[in-house]
Amino acid sequence: MPDQTMHLSYGDLALAGLLLLLHAGLSIRFQLKLARPLLIAAVRMVVQLSLLAVVLQWLFDTESPLATALTVLVMLGFAAWETWRRIARPLAGRNGYLVPGGAIAIAGLTTLGYALITQLSPKPWYAPRYAVPILGMILGSVMNAVALGIDNLTQNALRERVNIEAQLVLGRRFEEAMRTHLQRAMRTALLPTLNLMAATGLVMIPGMMTGQILTGTSPHEAIKYQMMIILLVAGATALAVFLAVMGTLRLLTDDRERLRLDRLAGERK
Amino acid sequence: MPVPILRCDQTYTAAGGPFSFTASPGECLTIMGPSGVGKSLLLRALADLDPHRGEVFLGDVRQSTCPPHDWRRQVAYVPAAAGWWAESVAEHFAAFADLTADLAALGLPADCGAWPVSRLSSGERQRLSLLRAVALHSPVLLLDEPTANLDAASSLAVENWLLARKAAGVTLIWVTHDPAQAQRVADRLFVLGHDGVHEARDA
Incomplete structure (x- = not known):
């Protein structure tokens, strides 16, 4: 079976995050006060899941x-x-x-x-x-x-x-x-x-x-x-x-x- | 069936104690005292609604060993502001249709069973909550300011209706702020303090 899997690069991830940056711009323009909490939440998610990746990999390897x-x-x-x-x-x-x-x-x-x-x-x-x-x-x-x-x-x-x-x-x-x-x-x-x-x-x-x-x-x-x-x-x-x-x-x-x-x-x- | 004696023995509520007294069948005890002294808390303890120390007897039945729902059917508490849990008035009664004579005595229209509770005035609520408890035919009624929301004429009607229960042998423990009412209805007058109940000399 040919490998159809798409391999994501970190650049791809950054591109996915661009939409949030776009919204952050709108939030600042209209003073919605959402730019900071949304960006912080996004960064938190990235950090938490990156740590999870490390932990899971270690868990799976050691079994x-x-x-x-x-x-x-x-x-x-x-x-x-x-x-x-x-x-x-x-x-x-x-x-x-x-x-x-x-x-x-x-x-x-x-x-x-x-x-x-x-x-x-x-x-x-x-x-x-x-x-x-x-x-x-x-x-x-x-x-x-x-x-x-x-x-x-x-x-x-x-x-x-x-x-x-x-x-x-x-x-x-x-x-x-x-x-x-x-x-x-x-x-x-x-x-x-x-x-x-x-x-x-x-x-x-x-x-x-x-x-x-x-x-x-x-x-x-x-x-x-x-x-x-x-x-x-x-x-x-x-x-x-x-x-x-x-x-x-x-x-x-x-x-x-x-x-x-x-x-x-x-x-x- | 003879109505048993209610005996409150060394009961302590969150407001104080010890509270000790007995009430004979067909007797009306009024309890007066300043706001916040714990009159409602005492009635709630008699109905076993709050944790409390001491024992209450009804004849030789102990409150602490009687199944709680049986006890509350025997020693029926009527709070000053009653609650309603269903939509229509009649849904709060076991057999509303049997109560036409009582409705008339209380000055309530016979068709109020179909009314939504939300439509009732505070005075109607108070009289219907009394009727709801009296319809249980309990030997003891604990009345927490039963005429607080009523005008003078309705108050007298409710007093006479309750005294008719007393004449039939029901024991009334009646909390009131109105000395004149206490004089009218009481066989024995009590004043509640944080340290206990004290019987007043004249009744």
């Missing part, structure tokens, strides 16, 4: 189970922290990280392990070339959804406190009083995943398969991989949201079925 496990742990830790940061009123104290972090770790690792053992089965099964990029794709979506779900639940509980307690004082169970809020939180969290699946292939072509096609893979193969990734990511996201929102709901009450808003952290400064 050490210990290094892979450490990488996975660091990724999960960052995911928990980043999720916590995006929630306006998280649970106070350690639970603020542990609930989303635990949900993300359980859902992410279960999905990753399942994919590695059944669909992909690389040798060895922990081969970082498979485990690390797939976990990264899973975490990107899961973090976002878990943050949306917990944020929606805690904000609604705070805003609807009087209406929730009005049901409790009439002898309704906490679960009943929170049902619509639970449904709303779960739906809000999964909406981006639902929309993504509905729009994929019609108006949007996912980045992963685009990259594969550009490097010479046939559309059939690339799309099969893309479908697998979307299904795995959606499954992991749904599972993580379920665990995180249920866990948060459980901690919003106690054994006396009270609404325990005192367990939420205060407003962020």
